[in-house]
Amino acid sequence: MVSTPLVFPKIDPIAISIGPLDVRWYGLMYLLGFMFAMWLGNRMADKAGSGWTRAEVSDLLFYGFLGVILGGRVGYVMFYQLPLFLDNPLYLFKIWEGGMSFHGGLLGVITAMFWFARHTKRHFFTVSDFIAPLIPFGLATGRIGNFLNGELWGRPTDMPWGMIFPSGGLVARHPSQLYEFALEGIALLLILLIYAKRKPPMGAISGAFLITYGCFRFTIEFFREPDSQLGLLSFGMSMGQLLSLPMVIVGALFITWAYRRHSNESKA
Template structure:
């Protein structure tokens, strides 16, 4: 163990105790992400000239939050713990043991977007473009939570950036949680905010998010420790990389589609005309 490496101290996973209520760090990170999304959504609504209202945004955020929770849990079980589920289907509901998948969360959010768009007679692409700039802060905050909890650490490294995690043995490892915070959280947020400064074709913002996250996650996975129960899979890729490839392809295709079929439509488009319904 090199003295040049930072040794992460054991941090109590419970950040605040209020009587019988224990608030964990990871829960606080979720709260930070949701608070930012709510604030940013209201700001967009106030500047949308009536295209979006705060009430509509609130309904969409609630649907998206449910999509993250349900999709994240179901995705984790099916992508990473399928044998445990097949052995005991009730494992799906043992959420107190932890386990969430970002890629599963994406599927959940996409499902929520489709349902919301159909129910409110809006363009699916426009709804997607509205919601994706709200996500990076939550993603980055979640990775800080992973770092504090000393989980999802990286592979062994001699790099001076290596960190010795209290529950990962005596060897220094890549702080891959912080890499993800920097790329999937901070950098992706900056890219999206710069991109939406001017009107863009509907679907291009969502496409850029999928493309950007997919690329960043694929790269970072080279420094992240593969899941112990899976190891490296086809072509030496991790499950995270395999799941990121469709995001890269879909994101690229969505951007091409947006610019080729609708080069002038603003992402924050007006709702579709409601035919005879009140």
């Protein structure tokens, strides 16, 4: 018996209209992710001996948010739309046409963390370990935003939960946005919070974030439809997979460095 595929419900991308201002679901999801990061960051800062203040958390998240937006846009254009950019450099500023890259946003956040660490005279890994657990929930809400927009759907499937998306043709597809919500968002958040409670050495939480996200993203890319303008690239991998592999490698180096440094300090 062939199951009937699910049909994506008709969802207005505009959540609220206030006069001439339209507030979209995608924007609300970003706001929700930012609010959660602020709440969790303040809670972490309030712990005795944290070495952080709420004002510093606010500043860090502000610069991190700028890094996400600027890096995400530049990364999308450079990684996914380079020919279009070379033909028309002004495309970089056409943000209303959409297009954000997680890997570009990550590079933007890393840049912001380097600046913040130098400005506050902290070690880079002190900053990156603090901010790593604040990121996954924002990834989760962002993927819900993608789902509500009916975008970034997955490859064709005959699984019972396959869904027909308005822009995906008359074929059932993996709701890969929800896979990403579950793994890159919720599961990653829980893993980092549990790992952080073990008080690992400096740099290990950052490494765990890179490894876990990279592995999750690499796996989910097998179910996500490759970008139409790129298709599959070297070794049959998508751009998302090619960008995730270095994350796993760098994350492993971070963890190795962290535990070796901790071991050497203990012996000393």
